[in-house]
Amino acid sequence: MAALNSTEQVAVIGAGAMGVGIAQIAAQAGHPVKLYDARPGAAAQAIEGIDRQLGRLVEKGKLAADARNATVARMQAVDAIEELADSRLVIEAIVENLEVKRGLLRQLEELCAVDCILASNTSSLSITSLAAGLKQPRRVVGMHFFNPAPLMALVEIVSGLDTDPAIANGLHALAGAWGKKPVHTRSTPGFIVNRVARPFYAESLRLLQEGAADCASLDALMRDAGGFRMGAFELTDLIGHDVNYAVTCSVFDAYYGDFRFQPSLIQKELVDAGRLGRKSGRGFYDYAEGTERPQPAELASATSIDSCVVEGDLGVASGLLQRLQDNGVSVSRRDGAGLLRVGDAVLALSDGRLASQRAREDGLRNLLLIDLALDYAKATRIGISWSADTTEGARDQAVALLQRAGLKVTALADIPGLAVLRTVAMLANEGADAVLQGVGTAADIDLAMCAGVNYPLGPLAWADRIGVGQVLRVLDNLQRDYGEERYRPSLLLRRLDAEGRNFHD
Incomplete structure (x- = not known):
């Protein structure tokens, strides 16, 4: 009709x-x-x-x-x-x-x-x-x-x-x-938006539970690096924890307890305490009149950095190099495995492994991992973590380099996938399963997440930008580190990677 x-x-x-x-x-x-x-x-x-x-x-x-x-x-x-x-x-x-x-x-x-x-x-x-x-x-x-x-x-x-x-x-x-x-x-339970959006809240809640960073720092990374309008904590405070928690429980129950949708004990405790967010005056943040909003943690360095070396292709993080050059940093290039060296420090885009694990497996000393950004040429903040053997001097050099690019630097504990990367990988994974199960097309799922919850980029388009194979590696590493079904990659991701295709080919 x-x-x-x-x-x-x-x-x-x-x-x-x-x-x-x-x-x-x-x-x-x-x-x-x-x-x-x-x-x-x-x-x-x-x-x-x-x-x-x-x-x-x-x-x-x-x-x-x-x-x-x-x-x-x-x-x-x-x-x-x-x-x-x-x-x-x-x-x-x-x-x-x-x-x-x-x-x-x-x-x-x-x-x-x-x-x-x-x-x-x-x-x-x-x-x-x-x-x-x-x-x-x-x-x-x-x-x-x-x-x-x-x-x-x-x-x-x-x-x-x-x-x-x-x-x-x-x-x-x-x-x-x-x-x-x-x-x-x-x-199907949650249709598109209420299903695919669950990891946006779940990963920040888990990072908080694991002590990766505080609420203000995690929210700032999702905004200033990830390009989202709000971080998970300020958004759930706005929605209301009773509402958001109830939706999560509903989706979790509807999928017979699939741990990808597992509710958070931290959020349950807020609901039990009546700290429902803005509407009750307190949630993750305190909204009482005169209360100062907590600020994200930032690292700072006074070290002067004038040059760095790029080994191989930095992939989606390549936009960082032009920023460095625009700010007067000399960038030398040579073959390698996608690393950025400055002084004693070695920087790499996270692939879902712990920094200490990757340093040991790849034979890298003073390794610091960089989180994902929506656009490395325009982001104002970046998250980093480092391996246990990273010296204070090497960390300072890495921070100084990122500052020279005009970035605020927020530290995360050594956790798999950091903040933005693991969240986007999980959003893409859920979107992939929704396509696989005939819930919606890749185009409709991306449109739904942008038009329905104001994502800066559809999760499947974002996966195409990162590379389907890279998203799959991140998820495989997350699943290996946690040993949980929560991070199991969608069969569609494996299929596309095997076929050398993207979601929107």
Whole structure:
């Protein structure tokens, strides 16, 4: 089916934040919209709220008054669900409860015409389960918006076992017509975003638990080196630990206890203590008025560095060399295994091994490992670790070189994969398994993570940039060091590496 004509009526059930946002989007796209909520007066109050919100945009010059008036005029609050019977599309955004939603869908199936599409904004419930028992489960589909719906670009179009592909394709086109970025996904736990995003939180939580660095330092590395808008600790403080922990537990349980999704005891303790983040005034950080935000730890050196030697190809970290040259450092080149030498220090991009382990296995003294950066030419901070035999002088020389490139240097304990690299490798690994299992295409998964949670680069595109083989080596080394299934590489990574292909070939 094609996208709905903008003259066709859309109904939204639920006048909470998500329902109201969806109703606003549909009305702004030109549809007549009916809004229903079981609470008396809630729908009318919600439309009044939209009117006020759009009014503020008019006052700021961000919206024409005529557009505001037309949008509000297209919206109608109704007091009885029976008034939705003439709708072409009904989107429910009610409480996240399987039985309650099932009951509503059964009611709508009896009430609405046979060609009416029944969509759920569920973020976690199975579309297959929601449609089970209906006479026409083919017309039930997920249409998962992200909060706040008018601002967030992504919409996950979720197909259950019986969903008609033509209906899913039609809603995909409709979401695009509404100015959104839609992706197709199968009805599996977490869909795309809530599944693939789990390692972003999990790896920082594990690094904190292992004493790799403090919250402020780990968050700074994810922002200033990784290019993420927030680190995991400030982001979970914003989301709310009760919400984030519950989603992690839900995905973990849905995958029968797969340790890749294992919840964190540190986060559970915060939830148990009522430290839910910003909304409670305290989470990983203290949000009380007047409290100073902790600053990331940084290493500093007063040593003067004028030259360095590059042995072989630094791969994805090669952008660092131009920075050094631009800042007056003479860079000499010779054959080798991808190392950067300055004085007594040897620097290398992490490959997932412990620094001391790599120093012993590769016969390198004074070895320091460099973490991944989104763009080594533009990053403002870099994480490093070093082997046990690294002298203070060699460490100082390495720090001085990185400072000369204009980088702030944050130390991590000698842990496998450092911070940004292991997080990105695990995100790519989860994305790879989602592709392997038919949850979504590589393009849709990358789009979902960029549009849905503002990642600076899709995890599979990032894997292509690093090199699929390198990501696989990092994961193999992480699994070897930890001895856990948590870090097992996806079969798709092995297949692509064996075939010499990338995700987006």
